[in-house]
Amino acid sequence: MRDAQTQPNADTRTPESRSTEFVAVTGGGETSSAEVLLTSAYALMWIATFVFIFLTWKKQNQIAARLGELDQKLRAAQPKA
């Protein structure tokens, strides 16, 4: 149905008309869907936020582990000093 609306009659098209005129159509398909764009925008925003939070959490865990390790070394070194 949409093809019949968007495609001009094949019999009336000539090689010249294809390059020299634009044909008005009704019900032509859109190049970008609002649903897809809306979903992509929300998905990408939330992915960015969760990646940010995950990286923060990961870095905090690394620091906590390293601080614990160094704390043990400090405790072990104190009797010597």
Place this chain on the structure above:
Amino acid sequence: MNTRRHLLFSVTLGAAALALVAHILLIFLATPMAQPQAGGLAQKIFYFHVPAAYAMYLCGAACFFGSAAYLASPSEGKNAVARGGAEAAVLFGVMMLISGMLWAKKAWGVYWVWDPRLTTLLLSVVIYIAVVVLRAFTGDGDAERKFAAAFGVLGTVNLPIIHYAVQKWGGNHPTVIGKGGGGLAPAMSRTLGFGFIAMTLVAIVLLWLRTRLALQVASLARVEEEVLALDPTDEDAAE
């Protein structure tokens, strides 16, 4: 004191999560669709796009005050606020750019135009990215911190220019709210207002997290120095 701070953080985090869920429900269940020229269904991106821009301004302001205060009298706390502010500003800047580009594709037919507001905004995000990259790759000495703080001040000085660019130089970017704007339908205004509250809470949580992380990084460096002073042969601490 720590327990009270932890409780306050937990309450803010919970409030932010609830506000975000309520905001999404408001957008899709209680807010009407806009006219096709504004993007129709894609206009619903607006309810996160504008609050994300506002959150970037908030984090940029935190970066500015932290940076300026650090330049005036350096301290770990001020450096941590400047660092956390720049990092959170990058996140909100990226959110705003992504959402704006996808909305523009529907409303304008293209992802990007070199409009004054878009260009000044991109410049600000690039400056904040420069601050984050500079801090990540050039060490944590006083000179590097001061250089990053100067960049942080510069990035925030650009924020008022972004805000007034559309009024001074025109361009494609719409002015719906504020001076010269045509306004929003009441239901749309309510949702946008709620979005500002939700995004403020998210910005506070992320700023808090990143500032605390920056303080922990500084504490780690200090402890590593102490260990190295006690045992100069410790290769782990010397790294």
